[in-house]
Amino acid sequence: MHNGEEEIPVIPTHQEVAADVMGRYQELGRRYWGWVTVLASLFLLGIVGFVIRLADGFDDRSNWGYHVATISFLVSTFMAMPIISAGLRLAKANWRRSFTRVTENMAVASLLIVLMVIPALAALPPLEGRMNIWFEFPLGAPNLWNMMSFGTLALIGISLLWTLALPDLAAARDHLPPSRRQRIVRWMAMGWVGHVRQWRVLYMGSLIMGAFYMLLYPLIQTLMISDFHAGLLPAWKDAILPATQVVASLQAAAGMTLVVMYVMRRVAGYDRYFTVEQFWSLAKPLLSFSLLWFYFWWASFITFWYGRQPGESSLIQFLILDSWRGPMMVSFFLNFLGPLIALVWNPVRRSIWGPALVGAGIVVGALINQIRLYVAAFSVADPTQHVLDPIPAGQWPGPPDVLIVVGAISGCLLLFMLVSKLIPVISIWEIGEGLRLVKVRKFYGRYLRVIAKSH
Numbered sequence: 001m002h003n004g005e006e007e008i009p010v011i012p013t014h015q016e017v018a019a020d021v022m023g024r025y026q027e028l029g030r031r032y033w034g035w036v037t038v039l040a041s042l043f044l045l046g047i048v049g050f051v052i053r054l055a056d057g058f059d060d061r062s063n064w065g066y067h068v069a070t071i072s073f074l075v076s077t078f079m080a081m082p083i084i085s086a087g088l089r090l091a092k093a094n095w096r097r098s099f100t101r102v103t104e105n106m107a108v109a110s111l112l113i114v115l116m117v118i119p120a121l122a123a124l125p126p127l128e129g130r131m132n133i134w135f136e137f138p139l140g141a142p143n144l145w146n147m148m149s150f151g152t153l154a155l156i157g158i159s160l161l162w163t164l165a166l167p168d169l170a171a172a173r174d175h176l177p178p179s180r181r182q183r184i185v186r187w188m189a190m191g192w193v194g195h196v197r198q199w200r201v202l203y204m205g206s207l208i209m210g211a212f213y214m215l216l217y218p219l220i221q222t223l224m225i226s227d228f229h230a231g232l233l234p235a236w237k238d239a240i241l242p243a244t245q246v247v248a249s250l251q252a253a254a255g256m257t258l259v260v261m262y263v264m265r266r267v268a269g270y271d272r273y274f275t276v277e278q279f280w281s282l283a284k285p286l287l288s289f290s291l292l293w294f295y296f297w298w299a300s301f302i303t304f305w306y307g308r309q310p311g312e313s314s315l316i317q318f319l320i321l322d323s324w325r326g327p328m329m330v331s332f333f334l335n336f337l338g339p340l341i342a343l344v345w346n347p348v349r350r351s352i353w354g355p356a357l358v359g360a361g362i363v364v365g366a367l368i369n370q371i372r373l374y375v376a377a378f379s380v381a382d383p384t385q386h387v388l389d390p391i392p393a394g395q396w397p398g399p400p401d402v403l404i405v406v407g408a409i410s411g412c413l414l415l416f417m418l419v420s421k422l423i424p425v426i427s428i429w430e431i432g433e434g435l436r437l438v439k440v441r442k443f444y445g446r447y448l449r450v451i452a453k454s455h
Contacts, residue, residue, distance in 0.1 A: 286358065
């Protein structure tokens with residue numbers, strides 16, 4: 001209010017947004033290279049940890065539990081983040097425009113994930129004599145089909161990112177001074193000039209590739225949880241486990257998106273693009289995913305609890321009540337109780353720090369839960385037995401395991417940092433498109449933003 005009158009909301013123009021984003025995009029300062037150096041150093045330490053594990057060989061499968069758990073965590077966060085973009089685009093949510101490129105840029109992390117899957121498959125025991133989903137399928141199962149599925153999802157994600165970035169790549173091509181970076185960007189822009197036909201192809205291609213990404217991702221989680229977890233645990237019977245993993249991944253992806261937005265707002269200066277609207281709006285589905293996390297976990301747990309067969313009782317003792325009780329309780333609080341307690345309060349949900357803090361807790365809880373699931377499975381010496389006997393103890397990480405976990409996460413963030421200087425981290429054309437749908441109108445003495453229905 002100013003002199004008793006309400007101030008008219010200021011809406012930036014498309015040109016102002018383009019100038020601001022391109023100015024930050026072109027800048028390669030000391031802070032940027034400092035973060036790149038730190039992440040690259042941690043990634044190299046992760047490679048050292050991997051080399052140590054590789055030197056130990058694959059005879060002791062328990063050595064690779066944390067490696068596989070890290071893969072599952074990356075699949076559940078970075079590889080799931082493009083689903084946030086694709087789903088909200090299909091739902092025509094106007095508030096998602098400022099962070100869609102953030103989630104799409106994370107698709108480059110799939111390159112590292114695909115490479116990490118190769119030694120994980122080598123650590124798997126033969127299919128004969130143990131539970132699996134392949135039924136003696138002769139055509140290269142499970143290695144061939146896992147690699148094809150992960151590779152296809154990575155290809156679709158990168159293609160989705162590249163397609164949606166073409167207008168901004170063309171803008172960067174014309175903005176950057178002549179240099180090697182400008183030549184790379186010019187090649188990536190693929191001669192985009194903005195014809196009507198090009199825009200039609202972009203819109204249709206983004207919808208189709210986004211839909212394919214959303215359809216293929218549950219298959220990836222099905223293969224991951226079936227081959228690297230359920231197939232290694234005697235007497236495991238849980239038909240909804242893949243669906244449970246998909247729901248948990250959507251929760252973790254939303255939490256990671258909130259964390260990345262908060263860091264970019266505080267560190268990189270993108271506060272005008274990541275406002276209360278984005279945090280508040282994304283906190284609502286985050287609360288829904290947290291409730292679904294508990295529903296799916298409870299639906300699985302209650303089956304084992306009331307079944308009480310010898311194999312089922314041993315699995316409850318192993319994964320929940322005894323060996324991995326501590327990680328289970330931490331994950332239960334960070335992924336369900338904490339978000340439930342915090343996000344039901346409107347002042348917390350309608351803020352910036354509240355959803356970001358809850359999202360950070362969910363990401364940590366997701367990592368702990370993946371460690372509980374996959375390290376436990378890889379610690380079973382004989383997956384061909386019918387009842388888990390004896391029940392293994394919990395397995396703390398060794399120095400190589402810590403290096404692998406930290407190095408892999410740092411490697412994904414490093415790829416995100418590098419690609420952000422080739423593809424602008426804010427989608428200029430989508431924000432410009434959204435600005436053309438917004439008008440300020442006076443309604444009963446107050447100025448309100450009126451948003452038109454998008455195409």
